[in-house]
Amino acid sequence: MTNQSVLLVGDGNHQFIINLALWLKKEKGDSIKIDVLSLTEFKEENSKHFNAVYSVNQNKIFNKVKGVRTTYRFHLYKRLFNRLPEYDIVNFHYITLDSYFLTSLFSKRTKSKIILSIWGSDLYRLKKINENNFINACSKADEISFTNETSLIFFKDKYQWKKNNLHTIRFGLAPLEILKGIKENKLQSKHQLHWNENKLAIVIGYNLSPQQQHLEILKALNSQKLIELKNKIQLIIPITYGGSIKYKNQLIEQLELCQFEYLIYDSFLSDNDVAYIRKAADIMIQLQTTDQFSGSMQEHLFAKNVVITGSWLPYKTMKNEGAWFIEIDRVEALTETLYQTIENYEDLKLKTVNNSDAIERLSSWNENIKYWVALYNS
16 A cells, blocks of 8 residues: 655656665555656656656757747646645755745645755756756755765755755666676677777766867867877767767867777767676766766776866765776866876776775665665655
8 A cells, every 4th residue: 555655856757766766666566656747858668667657748849949938848747746646755955946946836836745856967057047946946945965975065055954854865777787788898898899809998987068178178188198109099088968969060070180099989878788888888977067976987987987077066075985086177187188098998997996886885775775765754
């Protein structure tokens, strides 16, 4: 018999939301009912993961017109809200303009427990014009979760938060379970993906967002020192989501000018595909401008790849857990650091020995689902 009803609000196609639903059901069985309100166009194949699916078919013309767009979307959500049943818990994931409005509706007209789960860029890349709406939504929440302690403290200090309702609760990473099951070694995984088996595979970023700093990274790579090592290097560029066509064209133009062999992934990748890319990679460069707790980087660490990341990113939790990775203070330092990494790869590879265990403790669903259950039951 169902004794807890939950509505997850956000991108209903995102692996975090889908896997949260799967693991909650695995943990609580028939005692929980999980619906989703997707704020993005919902893919029908994902409906099997939820008891019920709600989404809004937004008029693409209205959605492009400034001054009309916001009013139009709010009207659609208000009409949809009137059709929703009462829930015990409404959990918003990644806080956006749509979330601000819906949080207000739920807080005024239901008895639901409201949880806001802040993912990262919804906090760090918040525009000044939206800050009042963001804090207003947070003030209506019963609980607020973050994926790492650094972000929680940043929020608490910046907004002088007095309520005792902030939590650090991470998502599990589905590819970890797949990575555990891959029998092929690194060379065999490269063969399966049709990568150059005679070169070090260097993965740059994990999506098309300009925040990944692809162009700046390629500029750092375009040095005589690294070009001399081009016979040892294959660049792997995953850009399956985010960004714009304009930025993608700029990136491709720069890649065509560079002297390194490269491979682009720009169409949908399954969790299985993602896991094999992690397994086959040798080095990962993760130098985005802001982040909260990069799942992609953790998967590379779990696969015992050598990771080069920015010291400005909040990864202290991973280091405290025993994970090893290389940090640089600015993108320009990448040239020398990558050169030394390639020249000393075998020795540096030995330092990754404890990374799998560290990431397993931090980010397996098996470890993290109990904290979500506790949050929902509190």
